Amino acid sequence: xxxxxxxxxxxxxxxxxxxxxxxxxxxxxxxxxxxxxxxxxxxxxxxxxxxxxxxxxxxxxxxxxxxxxxxxxxxxxxxxxxxxxxxxxxxxxxxxxxxxxxxxxxxxxxxxxxxxxxxxxxxxxxxxxxxxxxxxxxxxxxxxxxxxxxxxxxxxxxxxxxxxxxxxxxxxxxxxxxxxxxxxxxxxxxxxxxxxxxxxxxxxxxxxxxxxxxxxxxxxxxxxxxxxxxxxxxxxxxxxxxxxxxxxxxxxxxxxxxxxxxxxxxxxxxxxxxxxxxxxxxxxxxxxxxxxxxxxxxxxxxxxxxxxxxxxxxxxxxxxxxxxxxxxxxxxxxxxxxxxxxxxxxxxxxxxxxxxxxxxxxxxxxxxxxxxxxxxxxxxxxxxxxxxxxxxxxxxxxxxx
Numbered sequence: 001x002x003x004x005x006x007x008x009x010x011x012x013x014x015x016x017x018x019x020x021x022x023x024x025x026x027x028x029x030x031x032x033x034x035x036x037x038x039x040x041x042x043x044x045x046x047x048x049x050x051x052x053x054x055x056x057x058x059x060x061x062x063x064x065x066x067x068x069x070x071x072x073x074x075x076x077x078x079x080x081x082x083x084x085x086x087x088x089x090x091x092x093x094x095x096x097x098x099x100x101x102x103x104x105x106x107x108x109x110x111x112x113x114x115x116x117x118x119x120x121x122x123x124x125x126x127x128x129x130x131x132x133x134x135x136x137x138x139x140x141x142x143x144x145x146x147x148x149x150x151x152x153x154x155x156x157x158x159x160x161x162x163x164x165x166x167x168x169x170x171x172x173x174x175x176x177x178x179x180x181x182x183x184x185x186x187x188x189x190x191x192x193x194x195x196x197x198x199x200x201x202x203x204x205x206x207x208x209x210x211x212x213x214x215x216x217x218x219x220x221x222x223x224x225x226x227x228x229x230x231x232x233x234x235x236x237x238x239x240x241x242x243x244x245x246x247x248x249x250x251x252x253x254x255x256x257x258x259x260x261x262x263x264x265x266x267x268x269x270x271x272x273x274x275x276x277x278x279x280x281x282x283x284x285x286x287x288x289x290x291x292x293x294x295x296x297x298x299x300x301x302x303x304x305x306x307x308x309x310x311x312x313x314x315x316x317x318x319x320x321x322x323x324x325x326x327x328x329x330x331x332x333x334x335x336x337x338x339x340x341x342x343x344x345x346x347x348x349x350x351x352x353x354x355x356x357x358x359x360x361x362x363x364x365x366x367x368x369x370x371x372x373x374x375x376x377x378x379x380x381x382x383x384x385x386x387x388x389x390x391x392x393x394x395x396x397x398x399x400x401x
Contacts, residue, residue: 003309005074005078006074008075009074009075009078012075012078012079012082013078013082015055016057016078016079016082016083016086016088017082017086019051019055019088020083020086020087020088023048023051023088024086024087024088027044030044030045030087030089033095033167033168033215033217033372033375033376034213034215034217034368034372035089035090036094036167036168036170036171036216036217037215037216037217041089042171044089045089045090046090046124046126046129047090048088048089048090049090049091049093049124050123050124050125051124052088052090052091052124053067053122053123053124054124056069057079057083058091058093058098058122058124059098059102059121059122060075060076060079061073061075061076062102062103062106062122063106066102066106066114066118066119066122067118067119067121067122067123068122072316073312073313073315073316074312074316076312077257077308077309077312080257080258080261081257081260081261081308082261083261084257084258084259084260084261084262084265085261085262085264085265086261086265087262087265090124091258092258093121093124093128093129093130094129094130094131094168094171094172095130095131095132095167095168095172096130096132097121097128097129097130098121100132100176101117101121101130101132101174101176102117102118102121102122104176104234104243104246105117105118105234106118107246108234108235108236108243108246109234109235110231110234112231113196113231113232113234117174117196126173127173127174128173129168129171129172129173129174130168130172130173130174130175130176131166131167131168131169131171131172131174131175131176131199131219132166132167132175132176132177133148133163133166133169133175133176133177133178133197133221134146134163134177134178134244135163135164135165135166136148136161136162136163136164137162137164140378140382141381141382141384141385143178143244144188144189144192144241145188146178146179146180146192147161147180148160148161148162148163148177148178148179148180148223149161149179149180149181149183150179150180150181150193150195150228151181152181152230154230155229155230155231156227156228156229156230157179157181157195157227157228157229157230157232157233158225158226158227158228159179159195159197159203159223159225159226159227159228160223160224160225160226161179161222161223162220162221162222162223163177163220163221163223164209164218164220164221165209165218165219165375165378166218166219166220166221167217167218167219167379168217169199169206169219169221170206170208170216170219172199173198173199173200174196174197174198174199175196175197175198175199175221176194176196176197176234177194177195177196177197178192178193178194178240178244179192179193179194179195179240180192180193181193181237181238181240182237182238185238189241190238190241191238192238192240192241192244193233193234193235193237193238193239193240194233194234194235194240194243194244195228195232195233195234196228196232196234197226197228197232198228198232201226201227201228202226202227203223203224203225203226203227204221204222204223204226205221205222205224206219206220206221207219207220207221207222208220211371211372211375212371213355213368213371213372214354217375218375255328255329255332255376255379255380256304256307256308256328256329256331256332257308259332259336259376260301260304260305260308260332260335263301263304263335263336263339263369264301265365266339266343266362266365266366266369267294267297267298267301267339269362269363269365270294270342270343270346270347270362270366271285271294273346273347273361273362274287274290274294274346284346290346293342293345293346294342296338296342297335297338297339297342300334300335300338300339301335301339303331304328304331304332304335307324307327307328307331308328310324311324311325311328322393322394323389323390323392323393323394326381326385326386326387326389326390327386327390327394329380329381329386330383330386330387330390333373333376333377333383334383336369336373336376336377337373337377339369340366340369340370340373341370343362343365343366343369343370344366344367344370347361347362347366351366351367351370352367353367354367355367355368355371388400
């Protein structure tokens with residue numbers, strides 16, 4: 001079995017590395033959702049998005065008719081993995097124009113919606129930045145319990161309710177939102193629809209939620225008689241639950257490669273740190289406990305990489321992965337948690353230093369990961385939700401609801 005990539009993929013990886021050296025020099029690292037925080041970081045992120053689009057990389061796996069390059073799944077994997085490893089921002093167009101909005105519109109959006117929304121995503125333009133509004137104060141893992149209502153009135157929906165943990169809402173031009181359009185449906189899943197919401201609409205209130213890393217990523221949204229054109233309904237009314245299952249599969253698949261590369265870079269930095277630091281006169285890397293913990297984290301990252309290769313290989317064969325995206329998401333969460341914990345144990349009290357401080361070790365990346373992984377582990381569904389999917393579709397166990 002040959003795990004080598006072809007000449008085309010390796011050339012792409014080399015080009016991405018050269019791009020990172022040229023474009024990121026002199027800029028501090030911005031990891032994952034953190035690019036949405038400070039204004040200067042967001043401005044730089046959007047500059048990089050446009051350059052990635054000009055390179056043909058931003059939506060490379062999309063069909064050419066939608067601004068893509070018809071790239072293979074393996075080319076896409078190399079791009080996401082290497083961009084993550086190099087810390088290249090601007091690869092998602094918010095949360096997430098590229099990860100699931102564009103792909104979902106291609107599957108069940110109208111032709112008018114595809115023409116209106118997809119080009120700006122592929123071009124890396126501000127009009128192509130999205131947020132996603134699923135969670136509510138009383139509806140997280142129990143997604144079917146959402147209460148935000150969109151009642152049809154003529155050629156509009158009147159939207160009222162509340163969403164929470166909405167990443168990028170303060171930056172986004174559009175919102176991919178799940179709402180209840182039939183409050184009287186006998187089964188909760190049967191009354192849900194997907195809408196496209198203009199974030200400039202009157203009646204929307206955005207309240208920031210600053211996480212304990214001190215970064216503004218999340219938001220709370222309030223809707224007071226917000227008018228949404230009926231033409232912004234995605235797919236079939238009251239069939240949103242089934243559309244969303246596909247969108248969530250896209251989201252879960254995108255998370256493991258995105259954070260896998262970043263985690264690999266952090267592990268390498270921690271290993272380098274143990275070679276440079278001496279404890280009781282001995283190089284920290286010689287401590288057997290430290291060595292074993294680092295070896296365990298390396299094995300886990302290698303396993304995560306193999307999981308990513310497997311799902312990519314199946315997609316390259318035209319197969320539709322069923323449970324694999326949920327498996328990869330759950331395992332990625334575990335890998336990040338263990339890496340963050342091991343890194344914090346190794347750098348000790350320095351893990352409590354502000355990640356932007358001059359005293360921060362490993363460029364503050366261990367502290368950043370430790371503070372970020374709890375939120376990342378919930379995004380796209382908790383580990384319990386992912387394991388239920390694996391149990392049902394891989395192990396044949398009864399469904400959990």
